[in-house]
Amino acid sequence: xxxxxxxxxxxxxxxxxxxxxxxxxxxxxxxxxxxxxxxxxxxxxxxxxxxxxxxxxxxxxxxxxxxxxxxxxxxxxxxxxxxxxxxxxxxxxxxxxxxxxxxxxxxxxxxxxxxxxxxxxxxxxxxxxxxxxxxxxxxxxxxxxxxxxxxxxxxxxxxxxxxxxxxxxxxxxxxxxxxxxxxxxxxxxxxxxxx
Amino acid sequence: xxxxxxxxxxxxxxxxxxxxxxxxxxxxxxxxxxxxxxxxxxxxxxxxxxxxxxxxxxxxxxxxxxxxxxxxxxxxxxxxxxxxxxxxxxxxxxxxxxxxxxxxxxxxxxxxxxxxxxxxxxxxxxxxxxxxxxxxxxxxxxxxxxxxxxxxxxxxxxxxxxxxxxxxxxxxxxxxxxxxxxxxxxx
Numbered sequence: 001x002x003x004x005x006x007x008x009x010x011x012x013x014x015x016x017x018x019x020x021x022x023x024x025x026x027x028x029x030x031x032x033x034x035x036x037x038x039x040x041x042x043x044x045x046x047x048x049x050x051x052x053x054x055x056x057x058x059x060x061x062x063x064x065x066x067x068x069x070x071x072x073x074x075x076x077x078x079x080x081x082x083x084x085x086x087x088x089x090x091x092x093x094x095x096x097x098x099x100x101x102x103x104x105x106x107x108x109x110x111x112x113x114x115x116x117x118x119x120x121x122x123x124x125x126x127x128x129x130x131x132x133x134x135x136x137x138x139x140x141x142x143x144x145x146x147x148x149x150x151x152x153x154x155x156x157x158x159x160x161x162x163x164x165x166x167x168x169x170x171x172x173x174x175x176x177x178x179x180x181x182x183x184x185x186x187x188x189x190x191x192x193x194x195x
Numbered sequence: 196x197x198x199x200x201x202x203x204x205x206x207x208x209x210x211x212x213x214x215x216x217x218x219x220x221x222x223x224x225x226x227x228x229x230x231x232x233x234x235x236x237x238x239x240x241x242x243x244x245x246x247x248x249x250x251x252x253x254x255x256x257x258x259x260x261x262x263x264x265x266x267x268x269x270x271x272x273x274x275x276x277x278x279x280x281x282x283x284x285x286x287x288x289x290x291x292x293x294x295x296x297x298x299x300x301x302x303x304x305x306x307x308x309x310x311x312x313x314x315x316x317x318x319x320x321x322x323x324x325x326x327x328x329x330x331x332x333x334x335x336x337x338x339x340x341x342x343x344x345x346x347x348x349x350x351x352x353x354x355x356x357x358x359x360x361x362x363x364x365x366x367x368x369x370x371x372x373x374x375x376x377x378x379x380x381x382x
Contacts, residue, residue: 054249058255062295092216
């Protein structure tokens with residue numbers, strides 16, 4: 001099963017990628033493109049070992065809303081990064097995403113006893129959509145079930161819930177324990193035509 | 196006791212527009228009528244040192260970032276959070292653009308241990324504050340909680356963001372199982 005984005009999201013991703021999205025924000029220096037594969041792999045390792053993240057959506061009146069979510073993460077053949085989250089039906093996040101796919105995701109995971117200055121930090125901008133394809137839902141559920149910490153999520157009856165998919169455009173990543181200073185990873189760079 | 200919220204923020208809050216984030220979806224948990232709930236929510240916020248703060252960028256994209264903060268309360272027992280950020284950081288740029296913010300703090304860092312789960316999601320209005328009284332109050336609060344950071348926060352390098360928390364959803368299984376919502380602007 002490939003991680004091909006839904007057509008509407010793919011079109012929006014391409015549009016945003018063309019404008020080099022990192023230039024829109026105050027961000028730390030951009031990581032060299034040749035480090036992309038290595039950094040995406042490190043980020044995926046971090047995501048796989050983390051149970052919860054915070055997802056933020058934007059309502060039509062301009063209010064952001066932040067939600068604590070269980071998730072699964074996957075890396076595509078083109079080093080694209082996709083986050084999947086199950087959510088209860090009729091929630092604000094679902095209403096917001098259907099009107100505006102722009103979301104933000106953030107993680108901060110202090111290991112037991114480790115000081116904050118040694119803690120990895122990840123923040124991402126992504127486009128989110130609701131997935132109804134049964135094969136994709138099954139793939140995500142199997143991946144989530146294999147994730148450390150899933151026992152807690154078993155109580156939530158995720159299999160009955162709508163599935164959200166967030167295609168990452170931009171990531172701010174810092175891993176001080178492994179001497180990776182804060183930097184910006186333009187995940188969308190892989191979408192731009194090669195010069 | 197911290198300064199009252201500014202007239203601009205007070206007007207926004209009292210207009211009822213702080214409930215607009217509900218977007219037609221009511222709070223999933225019943226309001227907790229327990230008399231001490233305000234102080235309990237403030238204590239939960241105070242127990243956590245970092246939160247994920249979501250601001251709205253000028254290009255109308257939500258931006259979530261992890262920030263250290265301190266918690267105080269105003270005369271009406273409404274939580275007031277203070278966050279020191281870089282003078283020209285994304286957070287500072289965003290708050291100058293839009294005062295609407297959202298935040299989440301998870302006190303329990305072991306989510307697989309359901310019996311210890313504690314967390315808060317909240318809406319607030321934010322503004323950059325310049326007055327020396329609030330700077331002094333915020334620095335004093337930081338010195339009690341994270342003394343090592345005090346020296347790093349200067350007006351030359353940092354902006355001080357004040358967040359008036361207007362409403363919150365919370366869960367607290369550790370002390371006593373409770374899920375609730377609270378509107379701090381309600382009488």
